[in-house]
Amino acid sequence: MDGLHEDVNRIKKKPIVQTLDYKNQPDEDFSSQNWTNYLKRNNSIIIDLFAGQYKSKVTCPTCKIISITFDPFLYISLPIPHIININFQFYFIYRDPVIPPQKIRITLPSNETASKFIKRLADITRIKEEFLLIAMIKEHKIIEYPNDNNIISYLDKHDGIAFIFEVFNEKFDNPLNPEEKTLHVEINVNQKSRKEKYYDNSVSFTRIFKFPLNGTLMDVHLKIYQYFRNFLKNFYGSLDPETQKEYNISLENKEDDFIKSEFEDLFLKTKNLSPPYELSLFSETNKKQLLDYSTQKLITLIENNQTERELFFEINLNFNSFIKIEIMKLNKCQEANFEEKTPNETKFCNLQNCLDQFTKEEVLDRNNAWFCSNCKKHQEATKKIEIYKAPDLLILHLKRFKSSGGNFYMGSGTSKITKFVDFPLEGLNLNNYILGKTEDMIYDLYAVSNHYGGLSGGHYTAYCQNFFDKTWFEFNDSNVSEVGKNKIVSDAAYVLFYRRRREITEENLSNSFRESRKIE
Numbered sequence: 001m002d003g004l005h006e007d008v009n010r011i012k013k014k015p016i017v018q019t020l021d022y023k024n025q026p027d028e029d030f031s032s033q034n035w036t037n038y039l040k041r042n043n044s045i046i047i048d049l050f051a052g053q054y055k056s057k058v059t060c061p062t063c064k065i066i067s068i069t070f071d072p073f074l075y076i077s078l079p080i081p082h083i084i085n086i087n088f089q090f091y092f093i094y095r096d097p098v099i100p101p102q103k104i105r106i107t108l109p110s111n112e113t114a115s116k117f118i119k120r121l122a123d124i125t126r127i128k129e130e131f132l133l134i135a136m137i138k139e140h141k142i143i144e145y146p147n148d149n150n151i152i153s154y155l156d157k158h159d160g161i162a163f164i165f166e167v168f169n170e171k172f173d174n175p176l177n178p179e180e181k182t183l184h185v186e187i188n189v190n191q192k193s194r195k196e197k198y199y200d201n202s203v204s205f206t207r208i209f210k211f212p213l214n215g216t217l218m219d220v221h222l223k224i225y226q227y228f229r230n231f232l233k234n235f236y237g238s239l240d241p242e243t244q245k246e247y248n249i250s251l252e253n254k255e256d257d258f259i260k261s262e263f264e265d266l267f268l269k270t271k272n273l274s275p276p277y278e279l280s281l282f283s284e285t286n287k288k289q290l291l292d293y294s295t296q297k298l299i300t301l302i303e304n305n306q307t308e309r310e311l312f313f314e315i316n317l318n319f320n321s322f323i324k325i326e327i328m329k330l331n332k333c334q335e336a337n338f339e340e341k342t343p344n345e346t347k348f349c350n351l352q353n354c355l356d357q358f359t360k361e362e363v364l365d366r367n368n369a370w371f372c373s374n375c376k377k378h379q380e381a382t383k384k385i386e387i388y389k390a391p392d393l394l395i396l397h398l399k400r401f402k403s404s405g406g407n408f409y410m411g412s413g414t415s416k417i418t419k420f421v422d423f424p425l426e427g428l429n430l431n432n433y434i435l436g437k438t439e440d441m442i443y444d445l446y447a448v449s450n451h452y453g454g455l456s457g458g459h460y461t462a463y464c465q466n467f468f469d470k471t472w473f474e475f476n477d478s479n480v481s482e483v484g485k486n487k488i489v490s491d492a493a494y495v496l497f498y499r500r501r502r503e504i505t506e507e508n509l510s511n512s513f514r515e516s517r518k519i520e
Ligand SMILES: [Zn+2]
Pocket: 060, 061, 062, 063, 064, 065, 372, 373, 374, 375, 376, 379
């Protein structure tokens, strides 16, 4: 279309036109300023008939700055809503330390959002959604917390592996006061190296808990002991029978008071020993700070510069170098089956579904991040494209082949979507999709380009309607034959040609008639 237009462009010498900056102008003004600019360089019969205008709006997730642009189009490429199922693997970490990490594979639609995935897991496990959290872990460390809108294919292709944590459980944690802020605590599990004094090795994946903010350092010690005593028991169980007797940990009892006296008996009172690990806090300003078993309030350790949103601690649990990590079975996991019924791909969709998909707000992932001129860095912004201005002759291209961008073509290799897309022959109503419309936008179909076969050995045919008697014809290489109306909509339809419905005036008719004579 661009080539056709350039061939008949009435503007032979294109003036230099400045790009317009968005300064919160009303859509109507900014649209027409951009359109006038466009017409200074582009003016042809193709533009007159086929050109329209998109409005795209990008919002920065951090500074919330909005960028709006108006760009011309000669045809619209519509995505076909298409589910690709992914066999997704993740780990599920129960708050109860006795239940090993569950290694799970589940079939999910590639475009399912993280928030929907959490809802699904909440339904399966009957754990409240707000107590489940996804973290991406690589080499035992958290490298990212995905946001609600990140989709399964994003998690699946991520550098890290998805871990879903149950961060709170009434059986182990004191009830949280909804009025009160909670502390998000990451517990890194390290082992001190024998040789290098200052180097701690990650030996197990980071655990995540929620602590009440009014807790004390003692509470932290006990909470961590309560979680890890199961693993310590494994370790003590491997020692000689005499020592085993001394370090008797009974997993039956999970009461807070019991845990407290067990901890104090084992490590503080009678044996006058310390736990085989130390807890330390690592922060940029304080560097490494050991956490004592004391009644000091947690809140006193929060740095002033931590905002409410970032109220979190990174606590390091450093096992002494004599501990045999394998014996503790910190990383022992269990294959589990969360299989549900596989989401079924619907066989049909219609043009409206495609238009909805097209105008749907999307969150740009890291690979397609947008450069925010305010934050001066790339951001995973939200983007929404809509049709602002539509032409009299509207060309709709159905994206049946894998496209580079977009979230819906994550399947490997190049494939063709052969899904049946229903579209109306008459009366396509685009009133809801054209933002800047001033009158009814009703369209009738006058031609279809079909594609058969695959990517390499395909074949094109066309259906076209005679303007005067409304008869449809099939154009297939050198053969032209009349075709029934009921044949026009098929799963081969690739490009749709719509004409805007106008009053048929004497003048319009005679013009069209003259054009038609010329072709003959
Ligand atoms: Zn920004």
